[in-house]
Amino acid sequence: xxxxxxxxxxxxxxxxxxxxxxxxxxxxxxxxxxxxxxxxxxxxxxxxxxxxxxxxxxxxxxxxxxxxxxxxxxxxxxxxxxxxxxxxxxxxxxx
Numbered sequence: 122x123x124x125x126x127x128x129x130x131x132x133x134x135x136x137x138x139x140x141x142x143x144x145x146x147x148x149x150x151x152x153x154x155x156x157x158x159x160x161x162x163x164x165x166x167x168x169x170x171x172x173x174x175x176x177x178x179x180x181x182x183x184x185x186x187x188x189x190x191x192x193x194x195x196x197x198x199x200x201x202x203x204x205x206x207x208x209x210x211x212x213x214x215x216x
Contacts, residue, residue: 140179141171147183148205151190156202166205173209 145162148170152160162170173182186208193203 137174137179140174141167144170144174144179144182144186148186151186152203155190158202162205169205169209 145167148162149160152158170182173185177185189203189208193199199207
């Protein structure tokens with residue numbers, strides 16, 4: 122009985138872990154090249170990337186990330202540096 126009660130929470134399966142890893146690397150490289158700052162992606166941010174890939178596909182997510190880095194300084198409601206959570210918020214319509 123306790124095993125069921127204390128079972129690990131159900132999490133969304135990563136349908137393409139290789140794509141998630143590739144997009145995370147892509148983000149980190151663009152961040153470093155654009156801002157000259159190393160970026161460490163945490164578990165929550167990786168989950169956001171995974172959700173975006175599952176919804177839109179790896180190539181489209183990379184296109185959006187590239188656009189985001191090329192234009193982040195022109196986004197008037199973005200304060201500070203680009204972030205994965207802000208990118209996810211834009212997707213949800215909550216800038």
